[in-house]
Amino acid sequence: MENRAVAAAATAAVSQALVLLFSLPSYSSSSADDDPTALLFHFLSSFEIAAAGDLFLPRNRKRRRHLDDPGDPPPGAAVAAAPISVRRQPDHFRLGLGVGASTFEWLAGLLDPLLDWPGGPQELPAAAARLAVGLSHLATGASYGDLAARFAVSAAAARSCARRLRRVLCTNFRFWVAFPSPSSELSAGFRHLPGCRGAVACARFDLGGSGGAAAQVVADASCRILNIAAGFPKDQPSSTILRRSSLFQEAGRLMGPPEEYLVGGEEYPLMPWLMVPFLDASAASPAAFNAVHRRIMARTVLRTISSLMNWGVLSSAMEGEEDPRAVAACVATCAILHNMLLSREDFSSLTAAPPEEEDDDDDGDRSGSSGENPPGGAAPAAAALRDALADKVRGILTQRHPSSRG
Structure with missing residues (x-):
C-alpha cells in the first residue's frame, strides 16, 4: 500500500x-x-x-x-x-x-x-x-x-x-438567451399543458455585501433560458418585477398565437398569457391542472434557477463588484453560459431533475399578488381560459393515465 x-x-x-x-x-x-x-x-x-x-x-x-x-x-x-x-x-x-x-x-x-x-x-x-x-x-x-x-x-x-x-x-452573445420564433413547434415536454411556451419564476441571490439581487427567469422544457431580467432588489415582489420587465410589455408578440402562454407560481397575477395555479383546487379539473403545473414548474424553471445558483459567483460576496450593474451582468453571463453548455450537452452546472413523482408544494415565494386577483380587469377572460385549459388537462391525463392524478 x-x-x-x-x-x-x-x-x-x-x-x-x-x-x-x-x-x-x-x-x-x-x-x-x-x-x-x-x-x-x-x-x-x-x-x-x-x-x-x-x-x-x-x-x-x-x-x-x-x-x-x-x-x-x-x-x-x-x-x-x-x-x-x-x-x-x-x-x-x-x-x-x-x-x-x-x-x-x-x-x-x-x-x-x-x-x-x-x-x-x-x-x-x-x-x-x-x-x-x-x-x-x-x-x-x-x-x-x-x-x-x-x-x-x-x-x-x-x-x-x-x-x-x-x-x-x-x-x-446575448442572442443565446431568446424566445424561439412564434412559428416554432411547442416542446413535447409540455405535452400535458397544450399551448405552453415555458415557465417563469424569480431567482433570489444572496450576494454578501451587495445586499442580494433578484432576477426573473423564463425557461422551456429543456431548461433552456428564454428570457431573463436581472438587476432587481432581492426583496422586490415577483409581481412587481414582472410588471417592470420587458416580458410584461412584449408578451403578446413573444407568445405568438393567442392560445399560447407561460405558467407561473401563485405569486403572479392570472393573465391570458400567464396561467397560475388555482387557489381552490377541490374540483377534479383544477386539481389535475395544479398537479401538472406544479411538476412542470419543478422540472423546468425551478430546476433552471437551481442550476444558475450552481455558479459560485451568484452566491458569493462579490468583493469589488457591489455595483448593481455588475451583479446584473454576472447573472446574465451565467444565463448565457448555461444555454451554451446545454447546446453542447455539457451538464456541468445543470441540477439533476427532480423525481417524476415529486409533489412539491413550493412554487416560489408568496410575496406577490394572489393568482385569483389579477390587475387591470383581466380576470374574466383569463379565468375562462384557465378553466378551459384545466378541462383539457384532465382529459389528457384521463386518456393517457387513467389511474393517475397527473
Missing part, C-alpha cells in the same frame, strides 16, 4: 514538472501561447493534486480493465495537450471552471479575438488563459485576490479578465 502511495506521489510530481516544462515560453514559431491548456492544467491542478493520489492508480486489476467505469470522462473529453493522461483523474476544467474540457476549448476558439484587447493584462497574453480566469471567477465565486494567487497574476489582471468576459458575452 505504501509503494502505491509513493508511486502516486511520484506520478503527480512528474506530471507537475512536465507541465511546467512544457508551459515555459519558447522562442520557436510554436510558442506556449499556441497551446495554453497545459499551463491551465497546472493552474487548476495545483489546489487538488494532494488529494489526487488515489485516483492515479486503480484499486484493483479488475477495475483497471473496466473501461466503462462511471467515473471515466466521456470519449474525447480529455485535453490532447495534457502531458500525462490519467483516465480516472477528475476533470480539472469542470471542477475549477464550471465547464468540461471540450467546452472550454470551444469557448476559447469562439472568444479568442474578443478576449485579446488593447491594454489587456500582459501577465496573461493568451486569450485562453484570460478565459480561464474569467470562468474561474464565475464558477467558484473566488475573490480577485484569491484568483490572483491561483493564477499567479495581479488582482487587477484577474479583475480585468473577469470583467472582459462578462462584457463580451453580454454584448456579443
Whole structure:
C-alpha cells in the first residue's frame, strides 16, 4: 500500500514538472501561447493534486480493465495537450471552471479575438488563459485576490479578465438567451399543458455585501433560458418585477398565437398569457391542472434557477463588484453560459431533475399578488381560459393515465 502511495506521489510530481516544462515560453514559431491548456492544467491542478493520489492508480486489476467505469470522462473529453493522461483523474476544467474540457476549448476558439484587447493584462497574453480566469471567477465565486494567487497574476489582471468576459458575452452573445420564433413547434415536454411556451419564476441571490439581487427567469422544457431580467432588489415582489420587465410589455408578440402562454407560481397575477395555479383546487379539473403545473414548474424553471445558483459567483460576496450593474451582468453571463453548455450537452452546472413523482408544494415565494386577483380587469377572460385549459388537462391525463392524478 505504501509503494502505491509513493508511486502516486511520484506520478503527480512528474506530471507537475512536465507541465511546467512544457508551459515555459519558447522562442520557436510554436510558442506556449499556441497551446495554453497545459499551463491551465497546472493552474487548476495545483489546489487538488494532494488529494489526487488515489485516483492515479486503480484499486484493483479488475477495475483497471473496466473501461466503462462511471467515473471515466466521456470519449474525447480529455485535453490532447495534457502531458500525462490519467483516465480516472477528475476533470480539472469542470471542477475549477464550471465547464468540461471540450467546452472550454470551444469557448476559447469562439472568444479568442474578443478576449485579446488593447491594454489587456500582459501577465496573461493568451486569450485562453484570460478565459480561464474569467470562468474561474464565475464558477467558484473566488475573490480577485484569491484568483490572483491561483493564477499567479495581479488582482487587477484577474479583475480585468473577469470583467472582459462578462462584457463580451453580454454584448456579443446575448442572442443565446431568446424566445424561439412564434412559428416554432411547442416542446413535447409540455405535452400535458397544450399551448405552453415555458415557465417563469424569480431567482433570489444572496450576494454578501451587495445586499442580494433578484432576477426573473423564463425557461422551456429543456431548461433552456428564454428570457431573463436581472438587476432587481432581492426583496422586490415577483409581481412587481414582472410588471417592470420587458416580458410584461412584449408578451403578446413573444407568445405568438393567442392560445399560447407561460405558467407561473401563485405569486403572479392570472393573465391570458400567464396561467397560475388555482387557489381552490377541490374540483377534479383544477386539481389535475395544479398537479401538472406544479411538476412542470419543478422540472423546468425551478430546476433552471437551481442550476444558475450552481455558479459560485451568484452566491458569493462579490468583493469589488457591489455595483448593481455588475451583479446584473454576472447573472446574465451565467444565463448565457448555461444555454451554451446545454447546446453542447455539457451538464456541468445543470441540477439533476427532480423525481417524476415529486409533489412539491413550493412554487416560489408568496410575496406577490394572489393568482385569483389579477390587475387591470383581466380576470374574466383569463379565468375562462384557465378553466378551459384545466378541462383539457384532465382529459389528457384521463386518456393517457387513467389511474393517475397527473
